[in-house]
Amino acid sequence: MKTLKTLSEMKAWSREAHQDGKTIGLVPTMGYLHEGHLSLVRKSISTCDRTVVSIFVNPRQFGPNEDLDAYPRDEESDRSKLDQLGVDALFLPTADEMYPEGFQTYVHVEEITDKLCGKSRRELFRGVTTIVLKLFHLVQPHSAFFGEKDRQQLEVIRKMVDDLNLDIEIVGLPIIRELDGLALSSRNQYLGEAERETAKSLHEALQQAQQLVAQGESSAETLRSRMRSIIEREGQAQVDYISVCDPKRFEELEEVRGKAMIALAVHVGKARLIDNCLIERI
Ligand code: PAF
Secondary structure: EEEEHHHHHHHHHHHHHHHOOOOEEEEEEEOOHHHHHHHHHHHHHHHOOOOOOOOOOHHHHHOOOOOOOOOOOOHHHHHHHHHHOOOOOEOOHHHHHOOOOOOOOOOOOOOHOOOOOHHHOOOOOHHHHHHEEEEEEEHOOEEEEEEHHHHHHHHHHHHHHHHHHOOOOEEEEOOEEEOOEEEOHHHHHHOOOOHHHHHHHHHHHHHHHHHHHHHHOOOOHHHHHHHHHHHHHHHHHHEEEEEEEEEOOOEEEEOOOOEEEEEEEEEEEOOEEEEEEEOOOO
């Protein structure tokens, strides 16, 4: 596996792959890789000729009181996981090169970024779309791979790609969970033992809502309040949002008819955890 540290090394690698007629898959990450990331990498390797994984803890998508400095990092372990899978190139840009002094251009997807995670994390999506578009320009991938745990992020990126006519296939892949249902996340690392127990309630709440819908419940408010009571049963959990919404526009629903998304964001100790699922009521 090649390690590419500078933007010019990345561009030269991409140019060569394009000249050789190879398709490129990009897996953008912030590192501290877990099975969720690795499932994206495996998909890229199985569907593209060349796979690049980027690791960059993007400072522009963290708010002033968020966990940028504490965000877990383990470059050696990440490198060995990627090497074992057969990744072709690891892109490790520096913040100074990505955001040189005087940097002032951002990409902003409107409306759908005001909802859910965008409401409580104002910097998040502007930072995500800006860095992802920069990565797209540097890597020139044919396909890019993202996890459905961040379903709003995935839809925001799809919207950007659509609106800006980028010729890149965006592939979303299912959430990977622990045996007890907790969605894998680099931030699970912040959880102590008791908090880890509490964290299971997110998946439990989603399952309960799915079950209610299967039994015929259509009131979104009933689903929200049932989920809230499951989460708040755990003293240490603090709800940011519990949403039953349209899966593309993220507007809250009154009644579940057809497709809907159920999504949660909950603070447990130092970790802000998110989870979601799609439901369909015919
Ligand atoms: O999902 C993430 O890890 C990040 O938001 C991403 C897409 C790598 C952009 O920094």
